[in-house]
Amino acid sequence: MAALAVCLLAGCGNADNGNTAVQAAEAKVTSKQKALDDAKASATAATAQFCSSSAAYITALDRYGDVLNQTAPTVGDVTTAGRDLKQPSADAVSAGEAAASAHEAIGTAEQELATAEAELAKARAAATGGTAPATATASGSPTPSSTPTVPGEVVTRVQQAESDFATAQAGISDATPLRAASVQFNAAAVALQMAWLQLYAATGCLTDAQQEKAAAAVHDYTAALQQDLAEAGYFTGKVDGVYGPTTVAAVEALQKAHDLPVTGSVDKATEAALRADLVAKGGATAGAQVASTAAVQQTLKLAGYWDGPVDGQWTDALTEAVTTLQKDLGVPTTGKVDAATVSALEKAIATAKETPTATVTSTVTSTVTTTVSPSSSAAP
Known part of the structure; x- marks a missing residue:
């Protein structure tokens, strides 16, 4: 009896209680770590689904926007106003919402894990009679997530x-002149497609190599546009x-000057304007432009x-x-004669000159179409 009293006074049972608390805290940390791992896996899957769905939507939009491939919307396309876009759009939006929720779940899981780790530190300190680290006295300070944010x-x-695209659709009726309907619809489609392309890239749907290639193509295109x-x-x-904002403002000023839909994106009507x-500027600018265009025509004719x-x-x-x-040639399809196009064409012509038995035109054409795989072409 006396021994029991001494044990109670000395706290003989505290060690067991402390171990139990530590074990419980460790189990909780393990559980929260698993929850975080599961959340990250779910987010990865959700992002992949978003990338797939948004790519399908962007491709569907291209039928009307004509950003990635040369297409020619028909009268039927304009009058039906992209009804075939409804399902791809719904799928992309739904996948985007699911991906956003999945990434938010990562943040919640990180917070809960940090809290569990702080509780474990406290339990271990109590079991050894020490003091919990200062970082463990708060409710948990999660490590910043590595999850990319848009x-x-x-x-x-x-x-x-x-x-804006929905408004453009609603504004087209049987009484709308065909040219006006085409301009209005193409402008809205281009702006929408460009917005989704930016979201697609920002979400991490491109590999590093693809991102680098796309950035280079966009840079070259934008620089040429700014110069024009x-x-x-x-x-x-x-x-x-x-x-950036300065370029967007310049495009918008051009569109306003020509009474075109003001989107800040270069659609067909804006490009033509x-x-x-x-050409209307006259003088050296117009002359240089005409000479440059004539040179392009002559080169393309030879090829x-x-x-x-x-x-x-x-x-x-x-x-x-x-x-x-x-x-x-397998270069970005910008519709403009940029540095990449000139370089690729020069190589093709140089190769053609090594075959003296054929005429220049047939040799260049053959070289271009046979030595470069059309399937390797890249979208800007």
Whole structure:
């Protein structure tokens, strides 16, 4: 009896109680770690589903936006106003919401794990008669998640573009002139497609190599656009290849000047308006533009991609010819003669010159179409 009293006074049972508390805390940490691992796995799967669904939607949009491939919307396309986009759009939005929820679950799981780890530190300190570390006295401070987050402005842009596209659809009726309907619909589709492409990239759907290639293509395209806008008098900033607020404002100014839908994205009508302004500027600018276009026409004619006149006038048909050449050369299909296109074409011509038995035209055409796989073409 006396021994029991001494034991109670000395706290003989505290060690067992402390061990029990530590074991319980360790079990909780293990459980919360598993929950975090499961949350990350779910988020990875949800992101993959979003990438797949959004890619399908972007492809469907391209039928009307004409950003990735040369397409020609028909009267039926305009009058039906993209009804075939409803399901791909719903799938992409649903997948996006699921991915967002899955990533939020990671944050919750991280917080719960941090709290459990703080409780374990306290239990261990109590069991050894020590003091819990200062970092363990709070309710838990989770380590910042490595999960990529999408900038809010990117999501906002998609939401606004979706709303604008719906408005464009609603504004097209049987009484709408065909050209006006086409311009209105293409402008909204291009803006929407560009918004989704930005979201697609920001969500991590591209590999590092794809991201690098896409960034280079966008930079080259934007730099060329900025130069054209500057020559036309709309852009006063630095030609840096960054499609930022200054470039958007310049495109919007161009669109306002030509009474086009103001989207900040370059659609077919905006591109045509810009080229018309460049020609109308006159003087050296117009002359250089005409000479440059004539050179493009002559080169494409030699390569077998252009059968129209060499008159220095840039038309939709010429854009289509350039895009076809780019596809065959395996370079980004921008519709413009950029550095990548010139480099690839020079290589093809150099290879053609090594075969002196054929005529220049047939040799260049053969070289372009046989030595470069069309299937290797990359979208901008």
